Amino acid sequence: MQRIYIAGHRGMVGGAILRQLEQRGGNELITRTSAELDLTDQAAVRDFMAAEKPDVVILAAAKVGGIIANNTYPAQFIYENLMMECNVIHQAHAAGVQRLLQLGSSCIYPREAPQPMAEDALLTGTLEPTNEPYAVAKIAGIKLCESYNRQYGRDYRSVMPTNLYGPGDNFHPENSHVLPAMILRFDAAKRAGDPSVTIWGSGTPMREFLHVDDMAAASLFVMDLDRATYEAETEPMLSHINVGTGVDVTILELARMVAAAVGYEGRILTDPSRPDGAPRKLMDVSRLAQMGWTADIALADGIAQTYDWYLQQVDTGAAVRAK
Ligand SMILES: NC(=O)C1=CN([C@@H]2O[C@H](COP(=O)(O)OP(=O)(O)OC[C@H]3O[C@@H](n4cnc5c(N)ncnc54)[C@H](OP(=O)(O)O)[C@@H]3O)[C@@H](O)[C@H]2O)C=CC1
Numbered sequence: 001m002q003r004i005y006i007a008g009h010r011g012m013v014g015g016a017i018l019r020q021l022e023q024r025g026g027n028e029l030i031t032r033t034s035a036e037l038d039l040t041d042q043a044a045v046r047d048f049m050a051a052e053k054p055d056v057v058i059l060a061a062a063k064v065g066g067i068i069a070n071n072t073y074p075a076q077f078i079y080e081n082l083m084m085e086c087n088v089i090h091q092a093h094a095a096g097v098q099r100l101l102q103l104g105s106s107c108i109y110p111r112e113a114p115q116p117m118a119e120d121a122l123l124t125g126t127l128e129p130t131n132e133p134y135a136v137a138k139i140a141g142i143k144l145c146e147s148y149n150r151q152y153g154r155d156y157r158s159v160m161p162t163n164l165y166g167p168g169d170n171f172h173p174e175n176s177h178v179l180p181a182m183i184l185r186f187d188a189a190k191r192a193g194d195p196s197v198t199i200w201g202s203g204t205p206m207r208e209f210l211h212v213d214d215m216a217a218a219s220l221f222v223m224d225l226d227r228a229t230y231e232a233e234t235e236p237m238l239s240h241i242n243v244g245t246g247v248d249v250t251i252l253e254l255a256r257m258v259a260a261a262v263g264y265e266g267r268i269l270t271d272p273s274r275p276d277g278a279p280r281k282l283m284d285v286s287r288l289a290q291m292g293w294t295a296d297i298a299l300a301d302g303i304a305q306t307y308d309w310y311l312q313q314v315d316t317g318a319a320v321r322a323k
C-alpha cells in the first residue's frame, strides 16, 4: 500500500487519475481542494508535506486554459504555475518523497519544431507567443524534476500531454480549450436553431486530441514503471515523456466532427480576428509506444462520449465547470 497525494484531484485530469486509482484500490489516496491547500503558498505546502509525508506525489494541479485565457492572463499563468511547481516539488523533496509525477504540456516545444515533435526538441527554438509564459513555467517544471534527480537522486518524472478533452473539462465560452468551447457553441446553436456557428481563427491549425481517460492511464503507466526502465527510455538528462495519439486534425475538421456528434447541420464560419496559435503541434509518441503504452479512445468516440456526459450534466441540472 502506498500513500499517494493527487494535487488537482477536482480538475479534469486529476479527477480521471483519482477515479482510476480508486478503481485499482489498495492505496491510501490523499486529496486537498485549492481552498483547503493553496499550492502557491509555500508555508502551507511545506506544512502539508511534512505532516502527510506521502510515498508518491502526482502533480495535476495547474493554472490551465485555452489560447485566449493564456493570452489574457499571462502573469497568472507564469506566476501560479511556477509557484505550484516550486512548492510541490521542493517540499515533496524536503519531506522525503522519492517518487513524483508531474504534468507538463506540448506547448513546451518550439513553435516551428519539426513535426512530429520528439522529446529532444525541447529548448531548440522560440516558443509560440500566445502561451509562452505558461510554456516557460512548464519547462521549469521539467528542469526542477531533472535537477532534483541529478542532485538528490530523486525519481521525479514528467509527462507532456497533447491537447486533452473529456468529462470534467472547463466549458467556459472564452477561457476554455477548443473542444469544450465547440461542444458548448454547437449545442447552443442547435437548441436555438441558429443558421451558422463561428469558430475562432482560420480553421487551418492542426491539433492532436487525447481523451482524459487515456491521459490518466498513461500517467499511471509512467508512474508505475520501474526506475531502470524509465531511465533507460528517458536518458538521465531527458526526464520527460510525450503523451498523445500521434494523429492530428485541422480545427475545421474538428468543428465538423463536433457538429456531427451534436447533430448540428448549419454552416461553419471562421473568425480571422481570433488567434490561430501554433500552426501544428503533433507529438512524437514513439518513446511511450516503445515502453508499451498507446492511446485507446478514437477521437470521434471520445467526442460523442464527452457530449453525452455534457448533456447528462445539463439535463440533470448538475454544474458544468465554466471558469
Ligand atoms: N486540459 C488540457 O488540454 C491540457 C492540460 N495539461 C496539463 O494537465 C494538468 C491538468 O490539467 P486539467 O485537469 O485540464 O486542469 P483543470 O483546470 O481541469 O484542473 C486544475 C486543478 O488544479 C487545481 N489548482 C489550480 N490552482 C491551484 C492552487 N493555487 N492550489 C491548489 N490547487 C490548484 C484546481 O483545484 P480546485 O478544483 O480544488 O480549485 C483544479 O482542479 C495541468 O498540469 C495542465 O497544464 C497539459 C496539456 C493539455
Ligand SMILES: C[C@H]1O[C@H](OP(=O)(O)OP(=O)(O)OC[C@H]2O[C@@H](n3cnc4c(=O)[nH]c(N)nc43)[C@H](O)[C@@H]2O)[C@@H](O)[C@@H](O)C1=O
Pocket: 065, 066, 067, 068, 070, 105, 106, 107, 130, 131, 134, 162, 163, 164, 174, 175, 176, 177, 178, 179, 181, 182, 199, 200, 201, 205, 207, 251, 274, 275, 276, 277, 278
Ligand atoms: C493545451 C494547450 O492549449 C492552448 O493552446 P491551443 O492548442 O492553441 O489551445 P486552444 O484549445 O485554445 O485552441 C486550439 C485552436 O482552436 C482554435 N479555436 C477555434 N474555435 C475556438 C474556440 O471557440 N475556443 C478555443 N479555445 N479555441 C478555438 C484556436 O484559435 C486554436 O487555433 C495553450 O494556450 C496551452 O495552454 C496548451 O497547452
